[in-house]
Amino acid sequence: MLEENAKSQLGQDIHVLHEIYKGKKNGYFVEIGAYDGVEYSNTYLMEKDYGWKGLLVECNTRWITSIYQNRDCIFMPYAAYNEDNKVLDFYDTGHGLSGLVETNSHISSFSAPKIYVLTKKLTTMLDNARAPNFIEFLSIDTEGSEYEILLHHDFDKYLFGYICVEHNFIIDNRLKIRGLLESKGYVLSRENRVDDDYIHKSLLVNNA
Incomplete structure (x- = not known):
């Protein structure tokens, strides 16, 4: 299915909207x-054409202006992580591989400016x-800190129906x-190249 505002790299937005949520x-x-809020966005189509509301999180200051110009949803300029109000090093490589040095040590090998993020x-x-x-859909692409983000989330307070999480072939x-998501009631829905998708078992029951 072709839609003009579909921006995701691997068809994640189309899959979630039409295969999961009909x-x-x-x-x-x-x-x-969230990168710049448009390119490779898994949620741009949801907001623009389907009336979804939501939250974008992006700590790279390079993209703040673009996000404010192109998106209407809530935006928070933080680094999602395992604790609040910690200041960490972030290397801005100028493309989608930017990330926290603490969870992605190879990034420091890039000739990239370092910024401090909260x-x-x-x-x-x-x-x-x-x-x-x-929350119907959670997308996480943070180049290495995905596990720490999920490990310290309160799933009893906020439940996600469908989760798309990048692994980038980092096996550990x-x-x-x-293991974590299975312990929280999720089932692997599909492997999509650099992403794994998980669906909560409650959606499987409701769609049966």
């Missing part, structure tokens, strides 16, 4: 690692955004994420 209007999304836990940001307790992180 064209649902007015859902809620969270996209961590961390927030996912649960804290959802509290501040006054997000609903059930991929397995830890899988």
